[in-house]
Amino acid sequence: MKNIIILGSTGSIGASTLDIVAKFPNRFSVLGLVAGTSDEKLEEQIRTFHPKVVALADATAARRLRARIVESPVEILDGPQGVIEVACHPESDLVISAIVGGAGLVPTLAAIRAGRRVALANKEPMVMAGQLMQEEAHRQGQSIFPVDSEHSAIFQSIEGHRREDVRRIILTASGGPFWEHSLEEMGQATLHQALQHPNWKMGAKITIDSATMMNKGLEIIEARWLFDCPPAQLEVLIHRESIIHSLVEYRDGSVIAQLGLPDMRTPISYAMNYPERLPLEPPPLDLGAIGKLTFYPPDFERFPCLNLAYEALQGGGTLPATLNAANEVAVDAFLKKEIAFLDIVTVIRRTIDASVPQPLRSLEDALEADQRAREKASQFIHSHA
């Protein structure tokens, strides 16, 4: 029986994780749940999975929750300290880190520092402070387990092979809803259009990141740290059908890839039960019926966020944290219809240009860069409006 903690339990990844727990009640037990503000969803999860402890980042939401479930023995914490306390709970066997955006960094790093085993479903912490997270994990004799479908694919394509024989890591990208649109058309893109991902049903933030392809940029940065891979060996390949989740090429010309129908339960369950696979028994992958898989080289002109990500990776230090924060603020403004789709990249570009990158020596360096970038990006958005 594995004791699971889910950071971000009311999001899309959190729900899929709890699906798996419900399917295999003899293998997993929910020890702790963390959410931001969704006290009603969390209440439902408490009543179904009976965790020992939960935390809501929002203290008001926590008060509402406490008032409603007085009869349950669950301990309800709140605020940043409450979130960290659940993340570091000493009885956990696995912490699934799935808080959307940079907010996941502090509790995830805290869990790693506390020697907890962490499976990472949100990429932002790795983007903001990948080197620190890996150093901390090594110090604790742990490795950070990937959950993102591309990184799970890369992990599965290296298992059983020698890391030193790797020549290239190729992350596939669907190209998002605007792959066939001109820059002019993207200039007119509505929020509704940007939220139509061709293959995956995900949260709003990551869906917009897929439309700008910043999602792939962030994944490149994440892969750099997860697999200790030089940026020159990391490539992007457009693959419209999202069936091949990523590929690893070795120096003898052999390429290992992981494929599957788009279903996050596969990589989540792999992380939860590694090295054994759970008998999810989904429909078989019928390539004969699918008929074809298509591929294109990436287009850095129409999707400049890809370039921004490579630049941030090359620049190093706090630059990826700046990139990530500017992106979060810009996407949030787009979701609130404060800026147009193509303004997202402009806001990020201007924020990066206005930033002085610093060396990344501590969590505080990352958080400071994050804070400063958020302020600058907000300024640009307001001056723009």
Place this chain on the structure above:
Amino acid sequence: MKNIIILGSTGSIGASTLDIVAKFPNRFSVLGLVAGTSDEKLEEQIRTFHPKVVALADATAARRLRARIVESPVEILDGPQGVIEVACHPESDLVISAIVGGAGLVPTLAAIRAGRRVALANKEPMVMAGQLMQEEAHRQGQSIFPVDSEHSAIFQSIEGHRREDVRRIILTASGGPFWEHSLEEMGQATLHQALQHPNWKMGAKITIDSATMMNKGLEIIEARWLFDCPPAQLEVLIHRESIIHSLVEYRDGSVIAQLGLPDMRTPISYAMNYPERLPLEPPPLDLGAIGKLTFYPPDFERFPCLNLAYEALQGGGTLPATLNAANEVAVDAFLKKEIAFLDIVTVIRRTIDASVPQPLRSLEDALEADQRAREKASQFIHSHA
């Protein structure tokens, strides 16, 4: 330094193996070479690679060779016994078994019985007596290493994962030169047309086997024994571009596949240097430039050899040996223009129908079934002519 023995050194696989030896002279040394009748090619190989011992199955060819290279210290053996002696040489680190057709069975099994490590590039021995070969290998504490591109792909897609989690093994097939032809058109197929494989440059026998798709049938039987996999879990998928060499589906829905440009040096070198990969550094696999990979379900109506193979596997005992022998005789007759393309399957079908399958308890059982099937198939061909 690994001491290599190549059974079938003057064939296509043998030549590719020697290519790799030439490229990595500090890693491999040629200890022994075996050929059938090609004394001139073998002479060239002796002068380049300086093996300690060679054998020619054909005694006359061996005499010619001896007469020509009196100055060399190489020991030249001949006949079936000479071939076995080289195959079992006690100083070898690896025996690459690449003799075309059923002729490879006796020396390959002898090498396994002598406790030699064997990499299998010819599928016929496994088809004829897979169970015996595996039992013998287990007894010697050895495993038989796959070299065929599909089986190497399967091996590479299971490495690092749990055999017991496998749900399906999917062998890809190009469909050969006649995939888009009707049965009527195949009835008119010339030898020249049948020898045009769309993706691989191989020997004549295996190229015709690709045109009838018996090659995939034999590979299914080979996979059954190499990976101890029930026939119901073995599937064929038509994949025209031969980029995905095979796939393994696990019970969580994850599919691992091995891909690459069609180049036998990749699987051969993997077998030669496992678990390390050799830096062959071939051109990278550029899926963006290739653009698409296409897939179709197999067509058992137009390619009845696939059915014959599944039937032989289900029937068990000596039936696969019968199938293989009938196929060899029929393909040979087609190569000699004695029969038409579609007669190949008729000859095999009639030979199987006229055979009484026996349990396979020993090498002799397999050889007897092989001999009887060859006689029957020849009779059908002559009565046909």
